[in-house]
Amino acid sequence: MSPLLLVEDSDPDAEALQRIARRLPLPVPVVRVRDGESALDYLYQRGAYADAARPALVLLDMHMPGISGRDVLTQVKADPDLRRIPVIIFSSSVAAEDVDGAYADGANSYLFKPEVGPQLQATAEALHAFWFKAARLPAPEEQGA
Numbered sequence: 001m002s003p004l005l006l007v008e009d010s011d012p013d014a015e016a017l018q019r020i021a022r023r024l025p026l027p028v029p030v031v032r033v034r035d036g037e038s039a040l041d042y043l044y045q046r047g048a049y050a051d052a053a054r055p056a057l058v059l060l061d062m063h064m065p066g067i068s069g070r071d072v073l074t075q076v077k078a079d080p081d082l083r084r085i086p087v088i089i090f091s092s093s094v095a096a097e098d099v100d101g102a103y104a105d106g107a108n109s110y111l112f113k114p115e116v117g118p119q120l121q122a123t124a125e126a127l128h129a130f131w132f133k134a135a136r137l138p139a140p141e142e143q144g145a
Contacts, residue, residue: 003031005055007039007072008090009064016116017059020124027132028056036067040075043082055085056137059127061113062091062098070105077106084138088127 004026008014014032021030031052033039039060042049058076062069069089076082086108091098094112102110111127114120131137 002053002056003029005039005042005058006030006032007034007036007058007060007064007069008032009034009061012116013061013113016120017124020121024125024128026128031055035064036069036072039072040067043072043076043085057131058085058087059090060087062089062093062102070101073102073105073107086131086135086137088131 004021006014006017008017014034018030018032031042033042038049039058041047042052043055043058045052045054060069060072069091073087073089076085076087083106087106089102089107089110090113091102091110092113093099099110111123114123
């Protein structure tokens with residue numbers, strides 16, 4: 001089963017999102033990586049992720065140390081085998097240059113990441129309703145898997 005790949009360097013944010021995902025419940029497992037380098041290893045099935053399933057969706061934090069979410073997004077959308085995977089930027093930044101830049105680089109949507117609490121729950125529920133109920137995701141074989 002194709003997972004949702006959560007790329008999040010903040011442990012509290014990732015743990016909160018994973019708790020919410022279990023309560024919804026999401027129709028796919030959530031796999032978390034902590035940084036951009038690990039995200040690229042996962043997506044390219046390198047190293048510890050050689051047998052990883054191609055994700056159905058990527059939820060990507062924009063600002064991380066090392067390889068940024070923006071760099072991950074750029075690489076994913078430039079690769080013919082990966083670019084069909086929807087990438088949702090999930091960032092606490094509301095700066096116009098971050099939002100506009102993410103869309104210019106091919107993000108499928110940009111969600112503001114609120115503090116842990118009711119607003120985060122509401123945002124996760126909206127993501128679930130759209131991406132897993134209303135939208136049709138590409139079939140794994142269409143993603144180059």
